[in-house]
Amino acid sequence: MLKTLKRQLTSRIEAGTDEAGRGCLAGPVTAAAVILPKTFKLPFLNDSKKLTDRQRYALRPLIEEQALSFAVAHVFQEEIDEINILNASIKAMHLALEQLHLKPEFILVDGNRFKPFENLPHECIVKGDGKYLNIAAASVLAKTYRDDFMNSLHDKFPVYNWKKNKGYPTKTHREAIKQFGITNHHRKSFQLLPKQYKLEI
Numbered sequence: 001m002l003k004t005l006k007r008q009l010t011s012r013i014e015a016g017t018d019e020a021g022r023g024c025l026a027g028p029v030t031a032a033a034v035i036l037p038k039t040f041k042l043p044f045l046n047d048s049k050k051l052t053d054r055q056r057y058a059l060r061p062l063i064e065e066q067a068l069s070f071a072v073a074h075v076f077q078e079e080i081d082e083i084n085i086l087n088a089s090i091k092a093m094h095l096a097l098e099q100l101h102l103k104p105e106f107i108l109v110d111g112n113r114f115k116p117f118e119n120l121p122h123e124c125i126v127k128g129d130g131k132y133l134n135i136a137a138a139s140v141l142a143k144t145y146r147d148d149f150m151n152s153l154h155d156k157f158p159v160y161n162w163k164k165n166k167g168y169p170t171k172t173h174r175e176a177i178k179q180f181g182i183t184n185h186h187r188k189s190f191q192l193l194p195k196q197y198k199l200e201i
Contacts, residue, residue, distance in 0.1 A: 013068075015104035016134025017093045018111075020048070020142040022085055024167035025177070026160070026186045027153065028074035029085065030146035031092035032138040035068045035102055040133060042066070047130040048139040053147075060144050063137045070137075071099030072145045081189040090115050096138075110135045157183055 019031040042063065048056055064070055073095035080088040094117050097107065107114075107122035110129045114122055125131060129139040147166055154163035160176045160183075167173070167185075177192050186192060 012105045013102060014106045014108060014134060015069075015097060015100060016108045016110075016128075016132060016136075016138045017096060018109075018129050018135050018138040018142050019089045019092055020139070020146045021167065022089050023169070024187070025169050025173060025190050025192050026077065026162065026167035026183070027150050028076045028146065029080060029089050029092050030072065030074050030142045030149070031089065031096045032070065032072045032141035032145070033093065033096035033100055033104075033107075034063065034070045034134050034137040034141065035100060035104060036134045036137060037066065037068055040066055042133070042137075045133060045136050045140070047127070047136055048143040050130065051140070056140050056144050059140050063140060067137065069100045069102035070141060071096045072141055073099065074146070074149065077185055077187045080187050084189070085187075086113060093117075108132055108135055110139065153185060157185070 013035060015033050015035045017031060017033040019029055021027060021029045042059065044055060045059055073092050075088040075092040075095070083091070090113070093109065097104065097117050104120060107117060107120055108128060109122055109124045112124050112126050114124050116122065125135065128135040130136070150162045150166045159180050161172055165173045174193055182192060
């Protein structure tokens with residue numbers, strides 16, 4: 001089980017936030033924000049990347065049931081191409097934080113980059129999804145909701161195998177791009193194919 005921050009033992013309302021899909025070639029970047037009760041305990045909760053797909057989906061309803069507040073937000077590929085993936089990731093976290101029905105007094109952010117949200121104090125934690133429960137919970141929600149979205153696209157675009165790769169730059173995904181071209185869900189600002197291949201966009 002992950003440790004909790006000492007400040008969670010105070011009366012301050014603290015939100016953890018994380019994103020999923022930053023390195024993908026297609027689809028949105030998705031963020032979640034979660035406020036947990038001080039007494040929150042959930043065995044096996046960890047960084048979503050260290051969990052199996054089955055574990056993540058088993059944890060999601062438990063997190064949602066026990067959280068004081070949670071929210072998920074997508075920023076889609078058109079905006080990623082326009083403002084870049086870092087800004088899109090931060091915007092997705094801001095959008096998730098905006099949707100919380102309980103206003104946080106402090107924000108914990110996974111990673112090392114963030115922009116202030118509503119003048120609230122925040123702290124960036126490198127690999128925070130493997131250290132703090134509220135960030136880990138956000139990572140599970142962000143990952144599973146983004147996976148749901150990519151799974152919903154799979155039937156429309158089966159050649160890219162998004163049900164399996166979720167838009168990440170796997171060999172089969174790039175081979176499909178090379179053979180079939182791109183969709184309106186691909187991020188045109190990303191290097192979709194190795195430089196030796198020419199892609200018509």
